[in-house]
Amino acid sequence: MIEVRELTKRYGSEVAVDRISFTVRSGEVLGFLGPNGAGKTTTMKVITCYLPPTEGTVLVDGLDVRQDSLAIRQKIGYLPENTPLYPDMATYDYLEFMAAMRGLDGAVRRRRLAEVIEVCGLGDVLTKRIDALSKGYRQRVGLAQAMVHDPPILILDEPTSGLDPNQIVEIRSLIKTLGREKTVILSTHILPEVQASCDRVLIIHRGRIVADGTPDELQTAHGGQRILFGVQAPEPEVRSALERVDGVRVEEARREGDGTLLLRLSTDGQKDLRPELFRLAVERGWTLTELHRERVDLEEVFRQLTMN
Amino acid sequence: MREVWILTRRELRAFFDSPSAYIVLSVFLLITGWFFGNSLFVENVASLRSVFDLAPVLFMFFIPALTMGTFAEERRAGTIELLLTLPVRDGQVIAAKLLSVVVVLLVALALTGVYVLTLAVLGDPDNGATLGGYLGLALLGLSCSALGLFASSLTRNQIVAFILGFAMIFGLYLLDKVTIFVPGWLAPILEYLSIDFHYRNLMRGVIDSRDVLYYLSLTAFAGLLTAYHLARRPE
Known part of the structure; x- marks a missing residue:
């Protein structure tokens, strides 16, 4: 057209x-x-x-x-x-x-x-x-x-x-x-x-x-993803296990009142890592309480692309 | 043609909807009326001569006042963008603006018809001179309007447009007044280019095609300059 x-x-x-x-x-x-x-x-x-x-x-x-x-x-x-x-x-x-x-x-x-x-x-x-x-x-x-x-x-x-x-x-x-x-x-x-x-x-x-x-494509292509991952397990064990998962960085970790370890993870790629994290928790016998993917919003993408 | 007419109608409506139209027209009549009254009652002359003599100087102010808003205001308000993205050519827009100014001018001239009637009743005027004078006024007005339109297209500021329009007409008016200062060969050229020289020819009641042609070419030239400038889409 x-x-x-x-x-x-x-x-x-x-x-x-x-x-x-x-x-x-x-x-x-x-x-x-x-x-x-x-x-x-x-x-x-x-x-x-x-x-x-x-x-x-x-x-x-x-x-x-x-x-x-x-x-x-x-x-x-x-x-x-x-x-x-x-x-x-x-x-x-x-x-x-x-x-x-x-x-x-x-x-x-x-x-x-x-x-x-x-x-x-x-x-x-x-x-x-x-x-x-x-x-x-x-x-x-x-x-x-x-x-x-x-x-x-x-x-x-x-x-x-x-x-x-x-x-x-x-x-x-x-x-x-x-x-x-x-x-x-x-x-x-x-x-x-x-x-x-x-x-x-x-x-x-x-x-x-x-x-x-599309707005969705831009968010995935340019922003990567953030994953909220909550397990009931000791922190050092979780951290060392996550180090072996490809492309994941731990941004933040904190212990909730009910004993859950809540981690904020960021990933570079577009691949959905939730199945992998789920399997990891099952293998290690951790109780999974939280598994949520957050998109980087368009605002972030916009800033990245137009800052310089 | 249809588009030109619709545009012209909008311009005229906008003009006659605003109080400034009546102020400008009243002032025009007041000034011409004063000169006409003076020659008729004080000097006892049954002629429009004094009004015709005054016209070029009067037009220098009157016409830029009519044209100053035409493009400058559209540029300032941004409406020029609406206008020039409508399915019309730039030339049609310019033609419509010129036409609307000329219609207002003709209304002003028609109102001075009262003087002609007065003369016909009170005395025995020279009809040829009157006719020539009116033709001269119309042609002079047409070319001054085209110049004023061009001046208005050059700026976003109406006051600047007025001053530019005035300066252009004044410049062309002066040309045949300065002939004594220039070499002899240049004098006829300046005379030919003068906006006043041709007008005085017509005012004598001699309708010469050269004079008519001069005004028409000046109008066309100013129109082309406007089109050329607008085609560059000034901000």
């Missing part, structure tokens, strides 16, 4: 995006993750045909952004960063204007407007001027505007920035609903958001893609 090949974007001598390649399949919700200034917004601006690429190709449905810009724009709904809107227009007039610019007319336009107003919950503010709306409503107007022509692709640049927690949940669930039938690219630097809404994550750092995968 969207294919980015070796895309480079330079502003003067400054390289904003450096030879990145990725594809987005139809119906996928892709999250762009990265620190501020990593190149997320620039990439989105190229896909939406706002900025021309310096080098490389971007294909949307097989159409090239350089040659078929107008046809591509018609397929895309775009919510730019900071949700720019015309402050002096009333909500309904604004949406009607955007719908008209997308070529919608008459009954079709009225039906689409009614639909997006319903989906985005704008019924109460139709006659209000946009500059009188709260941040949450403005964001919803921005989303409604992006969806009004029912585009197969939605590109949302930080759709939840500046919203309060309730509004964030609302917008996320809206995105989730939309993601069932549309291809969505959204950028964010809020990590739980990615886990909540995205099928796939691209982590961008300094104009390059440093990680690409």
Whole structure:
């Protein structure tokens, strides 16, 4: 659906995006993750045909952004960063204007407007001027505007920035609903958001893609695992037995009140070590009280990949 | 064409929805009215000459005031990104903005029709000169608007856009006033490039295609500069 090949974007001598390649399949919700200034917004601006690429190709449905810009724009709904809107227009007039610019007319336009107003919950503010709306409503107007022509692709640049927690949940669930039938690219630097809404994550750092995968894959690939292992056995014996298990380090050990020795283990690999630990306990005749695998969270992965 | 019209309508609505529109128009009428009244009642001349004479200087302020927001404000608010990712060409956006400014300008000129009616009732004016004068005003206004639009595309700050627009029009206005300081061969060139020179030709009631062509090419040139600048997608 969207294919980015070796895309480079330079502003003067400054390289904003450096030879990145990725594809987005139809119906996928892709999250762009990265620190501020990593190149997320620039990439989105190229896909939406706002900025021309310096080098490389971007294909949307097989159409090239350089040659078929107008046809591509018609397929895309775009919510730019900071949700720019015309402050002096009333909500309904604004949406009607955007719908008209997308070529919608008459009954079709009225039906689409009614639909997006319903989906985005704008019924109460139709006659209000946009500059009188709260941040949450403005964001919803921005989303409604992006969806009004029912585009197969939605590109949302930080759709939840500046919203309060309730509004964030609302917008996320809206995105989730939309993601069932549309291809969505959204950028964010809020990590739980990615886990909540995205099928796939691209982590961008300094104009390059440093990680690409589902949130689960990224956690396993980059973080390793932590295992909580509790046995009723003497500590030196347990420690020496664990030394012989491959790739396990004891991070922390403490004796619980009931006599359980609780160990926090970390492993490098992706292999699940729980069966091995279980067998070890059985062999040695230890009573196993705890065996739990913890994932390193995405936040940790993000920090590892973007710290330097 | 349809998109241009929708964009123009939005611009006009935004303009006439704001109180500044009526202030600008009132000031325009107040100033032209003062000069018209003076020549009619004090000097007893049944002519729009004094209004026409004043027009280039008045336009220097009036038109940049109309155009200063066109692109500068869209750039400041970020709405330019919405506008330029809609399925329209940059050229259509520029055309729509120019058209909306020209419509406002024509409204302002139409309001001065009161003076023409007054003259027709009270005296026996030279209709040819009046017609030429209005054509000159319209063409002068068109090219000044295109310059103002270009000035507005250069900045995010409306005040800067106003000053730039003023400076461009003032610069072109001065060209035929400085001919005595330049070598003889340069004088006709400066005269030809002057925005005021061609206007005074038209004001005499002589409609020469060279003068019309000058304004149309100046408009096209300013439009191309705007398109060229916007294509670079200034922040």
